[in-house]
Amino acid sequence: MSLESFKEKPWLSPHSTYKQSAFVISPAPEYASSEVLLASLYRSIGFASASEASVPQAGRELDKAIELRRRHKTQPEGATLGPDDWFTMLHGILESPKLPKQSKLRFIQMTPLVPEAALFSNSPRLRGNPWNPGLIVRNMVAMGTPDEASAQALWKDLFQALTIDDEDDVFARWLHREAQAWTGSTEWALVPLQEGETFRLARTDHDAIRFLPARRFSADLRxxxxxxxxxxxxxxxxxxxxxxxxxxxxxxxxxxxxxxxxWRVVRDSLAGHGPANEEEVRGQVFPLDANYMAYGAKALNSFKDLASSYLIARLGINTVLWALDEAGVKQSGDLSSSLGIATLCKVVRDQRVKLESMGTLDCFYDLAEQEARTLACDKGIGNNLFEFARHVLGQRQTAVPILRGYDQGYILRKAGSHSNSPWILSLGPVAVLAMVHCALHGMNGPRSIHRLAEHLAGYGVLVNRNDIAQNDLGQQLRLLGLVLDSPDAESGMLLLPPFAPSNHIPS
Structure with a gap:
């Protein structure tokens, strides 16, 4: 590979130093929903032989097998339901609503209550070679934990929780056995995190970085x-x-x-400036906090800006790396740690005269102009990133209007009923329950409402503490019985743990 090859196919020819970075976005996100995320997690953590591409075909084969048994009035060994009843379960009772554009398509899309459901439903695509959303969860666990042992322990505990056992309710245990009988699958077993498969931060960076959503996620997962x-x-x-x-x-x-x-520090280094050591890199590269989304405001425009900035940075970083190769400069830095980035910046500064003579920045500008539509997120990677955020966070839009209330764990909702209404940040009731529980996990008794705002800030979500009492978040908290209005509290509201034993009525 060379700089010229990179210029011909900039998105398909990343430099090896870039591909090995802890900060590379891999796999490249595309469409997903909350149920696709969960189903893909099932496949990633417990089904070693299952792939995303195999799911649609498995669903079609299961549908054909059910139709055949319906004609012959037979059922598999171990099943308690006949083929007609199992068909009703899959295409009625447990069917997950389809999107408006899918209303005329016939495929199995089952609510992922049990692991076996992930073998034949909820693939990111119905055809082709879909991406694997479960790998993002693996990467978050690896990056959000301080060391390999902690990551493996959390991953194993997550597997145990996803496994159907005696702690699960009667219906879940029955459905698990029924799905096993109809799919013939008994493969469910832990697929551990593999060394080199996921990206991990250097321990010094992990401990020093103040704002790290993966760390917040790992704690919430626990x-x-x-x-x-x-x-x-x-x-x-x-x-x-x-x-x-x-x-x-x-x-x-x-x-x-x-x-x-x-990209900013690498570009500064091209001008002879840039950070001199890893402490300066850490202060400039890793944000102390972030405002990716603001509660009650339009959310997707800011994500489009982030995706565009990412693409520009990816072009710039790879242009410099390939230019260094072209100049015959040995790579002595990396993009996986503060120390590695500091070393790379020093190499760029030392070689800036040679890089300038090669027209490195002009090459970057030419590429940016050539890929303007991609950088604007109108097509390609940028548009896929945008679609990923919109479908994962947004409330499910259903083909059948009566099922529009199916998704209650949304992060974004439509501001109005019109199809062109903007998406605003507004947590659904299930998301509110989840965030309040995680914010108060490990604590006894109520805490200030400010703790919820601080917890959401760990994900880059800005909530004005003074507005909670009046906005729809405060309304949701009151409707769910999660707050105690107290004139003695600083904010006038105290958060109540939603699943504290004292909050449960004895059976």
Whole structure:
């Protein structure tokens, strides 16, 4: 590979140093929903032989097998339902609503209550080679924990929680056995995190970085795991979905932010400036806090800006790396740590005269002009990133209007009923429950409402503490019984733990 090859296919020819970076966005996000995230997590954590591409075909084969058994009035060994009843379960009772554009398509889309459902439903695409959203969750766990042992322990505990056991309700246990009988699958087993498969921060960076959504997500994942025994399977998976969707988008937004900041220090180094050591890199590359979305405001425009900045940074960083290769400069830095970026910046400064003579910045400007539509997120990677954020965070738009209330764990909702109404940040009731529980996890008794605002800030969500009492978040908290209005509290409102034993009525 060479700089010329990169200029011909800039998105398909990243430099090896870039591909090995801890901050590369891999896999490249495309369409997903909260249920696709959960189903892909099932496949990633417990089904070693299952792939995203195999899911649609498995669904079609299951549909054909059911039709055949309906004609012959037979059922598989171990099943308690006949083929007609199982067909009704899949295409009626447990069917997940389809999107408006899917209303005429025939495929299985089942609510991912049990692991086996992920084998034949909820693939990101019905055809082709879909991306793997479960790998993003693996990366978040690896990056959000301080070391390999902590990551493996959290991943194993998540697997145990996703496994159907005696703690699950009767319906979930029955559905698990029924799905096994109809799919013939008994493969469910832990697929551990593999060394080199996921991206991990250097321990010094992990401990020093103040704002890290993956760390907030990992802590919240632990909080959701701990609450499983008190809920039905459907309640618990709904809470898990809410944390998955906010964590995944915040993680991708943070990576976009880090890309833009990394390009900034590399570009400064081209001008003979830039950070001199890893402490300066850490202060300039990693944000102390972030405002990726503001409560009650339009949310997707800011994400489009982040995606555009990421693409510009990706072009710039790879242009410099390939130019260094072209100049015969040995790579002595990396893009995985503050120390590595500081070393790379020093190499760029030392070689800036040679890089200037090669027209490195002019090459970058030419590429930016050539890829203007992609950088504007009108097509390609940028548009895929935008669609990822919109569908993961947004409330499900259903083909059947009566099912529009199906999704209650949303982060964004439409500001009006019109199809062109903007998406605004407004947590659904399930998302509110999840965030309040995670914010108060490990604490006894109520806490100030400000704690919820601080918790959401860990995902880059800005909530004006003074507005909570009057906005729809405050209304949701009151309707769910999660606040105690107290004139003695600083904010006038105290958060109540939603799943504290004292809040439960004895059976």
């Amino acid at each position: 909080a959701i795991i701990d609450i499983k025994a008190r809920l039905t399977r459907r309640q618990w998976t709904s809470l898990l979905e809410a944390v998955l969707r906010l964590g995944a988008v915040a993680h991708v937004a943070w990576l976009c932010d880090v890309h833009e900041r990394t």
